[in-house]
Amino acid sequence: xxxxxxxxxxxxxxxxxxxxxxxxxxxxxxxxxxxxxxxxxxxxxxxxxxxxxxxxxxxxxxxxxxxxxxxxxxxxxxxxxxxxxxxxxxxxxxxxxxxxxxxxxxxxxxxxxxxxxxxxxxxxxxxxxxxxxxxxxxxxxxxxxxxxxxxxxxxxxxxxxxxxxxxxxxxxxxxxxxxxxxxxxxxxxxxxxxxxxxxxxxxxxxxxxxxxxxxxxxxxxxxxxxxxxxxxxxxx
Numbered sequence: 001x002x003x004x005x006x007x008x009x010x011x012x013x014x015x016x017x018x019x020x021x022x023x024x025x026x027x028x029x030x031x032x033x034x035x036x037x038x039x040x041x042x043x044x045x046x047x048x049x050x051x052x053x054x055x056x057x058x059x060x061x062x063x064x065x066x067x068x069x070x071x072x073x074x075x076x077x078x079x080x081x082x083x084x085x086x087x088x089x090x091x092x093x094x095x096x097x098x099x100x101x102x103x104x105x106x107x108x109x110x111x112x113x114x115x116x117x118x119x120x121x122x123x124x125x126x127x128x129x130x131x132x133x134x135x136x137x138x139x140x141x142x143x144x145x146x147x148x149x150x151x152x153x154x155x156x157x158x159x160x161x162x163x164x165x166x167x168x169x170x171x172x173x174x175x176x177x178x179x180x181x182x183x184x185x186x187x188x189x190x191x192x193x194x195x196x197x198x199x200x201x202x203x204x205x206x207x208x209x210x211x212x213x214x215x216x217x218x219x220x221x222x223x224x225x226x227x228x229x230x231x232x233x234x235x236x
Contacts, residue, residue: 037116038183041160042196044112045129048158049194051086056146058089063144066131067166070177073125080143082131082158083166099125117182121164130161130168132224133177152192154220159189159204169224170201170208179204189222 055064064085068075076096079085083095092112098104105113105128107120118128135157136143149155159179161168168179179187181201189204190196199222207217211225 038186038188038198041115041117041128041183041188042198044115045158045188045190045196046194047090047112048082048086048129049190049192049196051089052082052157052192053146053194054089055086061145061147062142063136063146063149064131065136065138065143066133067138069133069137069167069169070175072121072164073127073166076125081166083127095125115160115182115188118160118180119163124164126163127161127166128163129158130165130177130179131158132156133167133169134225146192149192150223151220153195154223155192156222156224157190157192160187170204173205191222 052063056062064082065078065080067073067078067081067083075081076083076099079094079096087094090112093101093103095105095113105111105126107114107118107126113128114126115128118126120126132155135149135155146152159168160182162176162178162180165177168177169175170178172178179189179201181187181204183198185201186198187201187204188196189199203221204224207221208224210217211223
């Protein structure tokens with residue numbers, strides 16, 4: 001007996017059903033992929049939160065410096081900047097030593113330095129995370145202390161940063177150093193007590209605007225504005 005093949009109508013029907021199934025599954029797969037990236041990023045930030053707490057315990061509550069502020073990072077050799085001061089508490093290599101060894105973190109690396117959603121930089125040094133720009137500024141005579149910056153459960157320590165910036169601040173819509181809302185409009189934020197949460201980029205901007213005007217949010221969401229008493233740095 002001669003075997004019967006698919007007719008054209010049957011073949012088109014199978015193709016149509018397959019396309020429909022792919023159309024239904026693809027958004028779900030995309031959301032799952034994005035969610036896994038956000039969780040991986042949050043895990044990295046949690047590790048940095050653990051590191052800063054261990055550092056503060058070791059150094060009598062002093063925090064590391066924030067690194068450069070309003071421009072992409074070019075200076076990486078100061079030992080008290082967070083990216084050199086904190087890695088050793090996690091048994092990781094300091095950023096300046098990674099660069100010296102030709103191992104500068106890059107997009108695609110599975111490491112605490114890289115958010116899976118961070119874009120690469122055309123030149124210079126890649127930073128996917130940035131410290132709160134208003135903490136431990138270089139212009140201040142001394143860095144901040146963990147026990148003197150207010151409630152550590154709402155004081156921001158670190159957040160998703162635009163690639164190349166080692167410190168962040170939600171200053172204005174056009175500021176290049178704004179936290180990067182690259183997780184479906186949300187920013188992963190690590191607080192000084194070590195916990196991490198995803199906050200809408202618009203909420204961060206609105207909260208910071210309230211802080212600048214002297215107001216408060218109730219309940220407190222997050223705080224980024226902190227200046228060392230008598231600091232000469234007025235902010236960006």
